Amino acid sequence: MRLTKWLVPTLYIVFLLLPIYWLVNMSFKTTNEILGGFSPWPKNFTTDSYVEILTNPVWYNGYISSISYVLINTVISVSFALPAAYAFSRYRFLGDKHLFFWLLTNRMAPPAVFALPFYQLYSAIGLFDTPWAVALAHCLFNIPLAVWILEGFMSGVPKEIDETAYIDGYSFPRFFVKIFMPLIASGIGVTAFFCFMFSWVELLLAKTLTSVAAKPIAAVMTRTASTSGYELGLLAAAGVLTIIPGAIVIWFVRNYIAKGFALGRV
Amino acid sequence: MLELRDVSKVVSGEAHISHVSLTFAPGTLNVLLGPTLAGKTSLMRLMAGLDRPTDGSVWMEGQDVTGVPVQKRSVAMVYQQFINYPAMTVYENIASPLRVAGVDRATIDRKVQHAAELLHLTPHLRRTPLELSGGQQQRTALARAMVKEARLVLLDEPLANLDYKLREELRAELPKIFAASGAIFVYATTEPSEALLLGGHTAALSEGRVTQFGPTIELFREPADLITAQTFADPPLNTVAVEKKGAAFALDGGLVLQVPARLSGMADDAYTLGFQPHHLSFQPRTADAVSVEARVSVTEITGSESFVHLDFAGRRWVMLEEGIHRLEAGETVRVFLDTRHMLVFDSGGRRISANGALAA
Numbered sequence: 001m002r003l004t005k006w007l008v009p010t011l012y013i014v015f016l017l018l019p020i021y022w023l024v025n026m027s028f029k030t031t032n033e034i035l036g037g038f039s040p041w042p043k044n045f046t047t048d049s050y051v052e053i054l055t056n057p058v059w060y061n062g063y064i065s066s067i068s069y070v071l072i073n074t075v076i077s078v079s080f081a082l083p084a085a086y087a088f089s090r091y092r093f094l095g096d097k098h099l100f101f102w103l104l105t106n107r108m109a110p111p112a113v114f115a116l117p118f119y120q121l122y123s124a125i126g127l128f129d130t131p132w133a134v135a136l137a138h139c140l141f142n143i144p145l146a147v148w149i150l151e152g153f154m155s156g157v158p159k160e161i162d163e164t165a166y167i168d169g170y171s172f173p174r175f176f177v178k179i180f181m182p183l184i185a186s187g188i189g190v191t192a193f194f195c196f197m198f199s200w201v202e203l204l205l206a207k208t209l210t211s212v213a214a215k216p217i218a219a220v221m222t223r224t225a226s227t228s229g230y231e232l233g234l235l236a237a238a239g240v241l242t243i244i245p246g247a248i249v250i251w252f253v254r255n256y257i258a259k260g261f262a263l264g265r266v
Numbered sequence: 267m268l269e270l271r272d273v274s275k276v277v278s279g280e281a282h283i284s285h286v287s288l289t290f291a292p293g294t295l296n297v298l299l300g301p302t303l304a305g306k307t308s309l310m311r312l313m314a315g316l317d318r319p320t321d322g323s324v325w326m327e328g329q330d331v332t333g334v335p336v337q338k339r340s341v342a343m344v345y346q347q348f349i350n351y352p353a354m355t356v357y358e359n360i361a362s363p364l365r366v367a368g369v370d371r372a373t374i375d376r377k378v379q380h381a382a383e384l385l386h387l388t389p390h391l392r393r394t395p396l397e398l399s400g401g402q403q404q405r406t407a408l409a410r411a412m413v414k415e416a417r418l419v420l421l422d423e424p425l426a427n428l429d430y431k432l433r434e435e436l437r438a439e440l441p442k443i444f445a446a447s448g449a450i451f452v453y454a455t456t457e458p459s460e461a462l463l464l465g466g467h468t469a470a471l472s473e474g475r476v477t478q479f480g481p482t483i484e485l486f487r488e489p490a491d492l493i494t495a496q497t498f499a500d501p502p503l504n505t506v507a508v509e510k511k512g513a514a515f516a517l518d519g520g521l522v523l524q525v526p527a528r529l530s531g532m533a534d535d536a537y538t539l540g541f542q543p544h545h546l547s548f549q550p551r552t553a554d555a556v557s558v559e560a561r562v563s564v565t566e567i568t569g570s571e572s573f574v575h576l577d578f579a580g581r582r583w584v585m586l587e588e589g590i591h592r593l594e595a596g597e598t599v600r601v602f603l604d605t606r607h608m609l610v611f612d613s614g615g616r617r618i619s620a621n622g623a624l625a626a
Contacts, residue, residue: 160349163316164407166336167343168414169366182353 026236049237062220072135081146089154103144153187186256273322295466306454342411348403350395546585
């Protein structure tokens with residue numbers, strides 16, 4: 001009994017981590033070794049793939065543009081969602097519940113539907129192939145999500161706190177920044193994390209709306225695979241580096257995520 | 267001086283407050299007494315300026331402040347829930363209204379220390395409200411209301427969520443703490459006994475209306491109408507419908523009782539009699555006490571007293587009797603009604619005070 005108590009979770013975790021281990025394993029091998037046969041750990045340990053990625057501008061620019069549109073998107077999403085979520089949580093207005101649900105339906109549409117209109121529109125106004133194009137396109141999914149998550153956290157704060165602050169003499173902006181935002185700090189953290197993650201892993205719009213200058217890392221990976229044959233070691237290293245930013249962000253918000261799930265909004 | 271002039275508040279077609287006119291003098295303690303949903307909180311929100319009345323106006327020191335936002339008014343408010351800023355320390359919580367007002371550091375420190383001293387919060391100033399007990403959290407909220415030195419202090423059932431001992435303790439301290447400030451002090455409560463303990467003036471509320479406003483003890487002893495008497499009775503006021511014929515009241519249970527001499531001028535009509543639970547007893551207290559047969563439905567024993575719930579002619583009566591009385595449900599008992607303090611209401615619910623005159 002005691003054996004199964006830790007055996008089952010251990011097997012499960014091993015099962016989940018196996019592909020990630022294999023990716024890391026591959027990233028330290030040469031392409032010949034990867035294609036040569038099965039080896040559970042690198043025989044000729046090499047960091048050449050990482051060196052290549054960190055020194056070749058074609059590779060590292062992919063990371064820079066990915067990170068820049070993800071950050072722009074996260075900042076826009078959170079700063080627009082904060083007042084919107086506050087309105088949904090504190091005021092009753094005509095059609096508020098329908099509007100709130102409509103926001104969520106935006107997440108149900110496949111991104112492919114929006115790829116063509118965005119492509120045409122951004123080309124026409126000169127936003128095509130800039131980080132702003134991708135960042136704005138991702139707002140379509142992330143602002144509704146951010147409003148939805150933040151509203152849950154804000155509704156957990158009693159309205160009387162707002163009123164007490166007004167009675168104390170706080171103006172609305174001052175109250176919002178000094179009293180209210182610290183109260184939902186964990187909610188803002190969780191929201192930023194989800195915006196970051198969705199924007200980071202989204203590929204279709206990011207690929208469609210960029211060509212050379214703002215090419216995201218995922219697009220760089222697929223192109224390298226097709227032009228220079230099978231550079232599997234290099235691809236594996238790029239994959240590992242793609243996981244790292246997400247892992248770092250998860251580390252920071254790990255304690256708050258559970259709260260977000262508990263609110264049923266994530 | 268705070269004046270409400272014919273104030274009404276309608277929320278989506280429902281009248282929360284209807285035609286309330288009240289005047290509170292500076293330095294007075296005013297209790298808003300009424301059951302849940304009577305409109306106590308709604309009325310306080312109108313006084314504070316958190317809500318705008320649908321009709322009527324609010325005047326402060328002779329100025330119309332109806333549309334003035336709450337930030338610009340001299341108001342402090344404490345809620346039933348313990349409302350503090352959880353992200354700040356207790357010190358910062360208390361200092362908050364002074365910081366916003368731009369008071370200098372030394373003055374803030376002096377006032378916060380003084381308030382903390384009075385409310386026994388000095389050892390907790392560096393902690394955050396959520397690390398404190400419920401009583402201490404509410405003391406923090408009270409301290410914040412105190413340092414502001416507002417001209418109007420609104421306390422919305424501030425002690426309702428505290429345990430019995432803390433409630434007793436704080437209730438005794440509260441009027442003293444705020445008395446020095448000369449502010450108008452408004453205290454909402456659902457408990458008649460709390461209103462009596464606080465004293466001052468009381469406005470009895472029922473369904474958004476003020477049924478009577480005056481010195482607390484006067485409301486208790488001489489309610490103007492049946493609703494006020496019922497609001498001000500805990501346990502509930504016992505009532506019975508009677509028909510006056512000449513010198514006798516005919517009770518609908520088939521009994522007849524003498525009309526007291528002080529009420530002999532009343533016209534023959536249908537009336538409602540009201541009497542407190544302690545006016546019923548197993549032994550007659552006076553020679554002219556009326557004896558009544560009623561059925562026991564429940565007996566509650568509090569330790570030294572018994573509340574006996576009786577069923578009389580389809581009405582539920584409560585008798586408060588000293589000592590422990592174990593009675594079976596369904597048992598028929600003979601009880602005596604002390605008619606000296608009986609309240610008489612006409613068919614419209616107005617109280618008849620003496621010789622048939624309607625109470626003012």
